[in-house]
Amino acid sequence: MSLKDQYAVFGCPIKHSKSPRIHQLFAQQTDQSLDYSAQEVPAEQFIEAVKAFFAKGGKGLNCTIPLKELAWAFADLKTERAQLAKAVNTLAVQVDGSILGDNTDGIGLIKDLTENHQVNLVKSKVLILGAGGASRGIIKPILDQQVDSIVIANRTEVKAVELAAEFVHLGSVQGCGFSDLEHQQFDVIINATSTSLTGELPPLPNNVLREKGICYDLAYALEPTRFVTWGLDNGALKSLDGLGMLIEQAAEAFYIWRDVRPKTQPVIELFDTERKQCRSSL
Ligand code: ATR
Numbered sequence: 550m551s552l553k554d555q556y557a558v559f560g561c562p563i564k565h566s567k568s569p570r571i572h573q574l575f576a577q578q579t580d581q582s583l584d585y586s587a588q589e590v591p592a593e594q595f596i597e598a599v600k601a602f603f604a605k606g607g608k609g610l611n612c613t614i615p616l617k618e619l620a621w622a623f624a625d626l627k628t629e630r631a632q633l634a635k636a637v638n639t640l641a642v643q644v645d646g647s648i649l650g651d652n653t654d655g656i657g658l659i660k661d662l663t664e665n666h667q668v669n670l671v672k673s674k675v676l677i678l679g680a681g682g683a684s685r686g687i688i689k690p691i692l693d694q695q696v697d698s699i700v701i702a703n704r705t706e707v708k709a710v711e712l713a714a715e716f717v718h719l720g721s722v723q724g725c726g727f728s729d730l731e732h733q734q735f736d737v738i739i740n741a742t743s744t745s746l747t748g749e750l751p752p753l754p755n756n757v758l759r760e761k762g763i764c765y766d767l768a769y770a771l772e773p774t775r776f777v778t779w780g781l782d783n784g785a786l787k788s789l790d791g792l793g794m795l796i797e798q799a800a801e802a803f804y805i806w807r808d809v810r811p812k813t814q815p816v817i818e819l820f821d822t823e824r825k826q827c828r829s830s831l
Contacts, residue, residue, distance in 0.1 A: 554583045555606065556806065559590040559598060560613035568611055571799045575811035595619045603642060609806040610640040617682060624650025634686040639802040651805055655690030657798030665793050665817065668763050670694035676735040677701045678751045679742035680708040680724065683767055687741065692720040702727050727752045734759045740766040745774035761786040769795055771827060793817050
């Protein structure tokens with residue numbers, strides 16, 4: 550049996566997960582001795598699999614689609630950001646054996662925007678596209694940046710209105726449909742819909758992005774997503790995808806588990822270079 554501390558990512562599908570490689574790179578960089586594997590776990594097997602993992606001495610888990618809500622329900626205690634997100638992507642064993650649930654997705658986005666890309670969110674008008682789990686997880690971390698306001702626009706308007714209502718006590722958050730975006734302008738637009746996975750684009754009016762505004766797609770793909778291209782075509786100063794967020798959320802999980810902060814820049818650069826090489830070889 551390995552003496553190394555055991556970590557894993559659970560999800561379904563999981564074959565293309567980049568997490569094992571990211572965490573191995575972090576471990577090498579920080580001289581931490583650990584194993585990190587990927588395990589395909591369908592939702593109906595989650596409880597059994599997570600209990601077995603921790604019973605065997607596992608130290609921490611990442612949970613991804615479709616398990617984040619189940620992980621949230623499973624955790625014995627939760628951080629405030631996880632509580633508000635109603636989703637957990639990181640589980641960690643505590644000294645007393647209880648399981649802490651955290652959500653590092655939102656802070657991953659904020660770190661990528663503010664530290665890696667020097668985007669100042671203070672006083673900005675932010676538009677979030679989509680009102681699903683991905684949107685819910687980023688609202689509080691964005692509000693914490695002292696933004697002017699957040700508008701959540703969704704195809705099913707009522708979902709945006711309901712989601713916004715859950716956060717109004719924390720700041721200026723409004724929900725609406727896409728048609729309500731006519732004649733409004735935003736400094737930052739974040740795509741948290743699942744459209745990039747299907748090659749679609751939310752219906753955005755012209756001029757919704759202010760001149761030299763910022764676009765950010767939570768999705769990450771080999772080729773620029775439709776939304777990233779839309780941003781570039783609509784005068785964005787920066788139109789980014791979620792590669793940096795992916796690596797930053799992993800770094801935050803690594804820090805929770807190991808109490809050591811890995812450097813993210815070398816890993817982001819490595820993945821970005823490999824992506825460019827892959828594109829040019831197609
Ligand atoms: P996640 O957990 O990744 O957020 P989700 O909860 O299924 O996934 O939410 C997907 C989001 O993408 C929803 O906001 C969805 O809009 P609806 O609530 O109207 O379904 C949005 N979405 C999916 N396909 C879309 C499309 N073609 N155009 C606009 N929005 C879309």
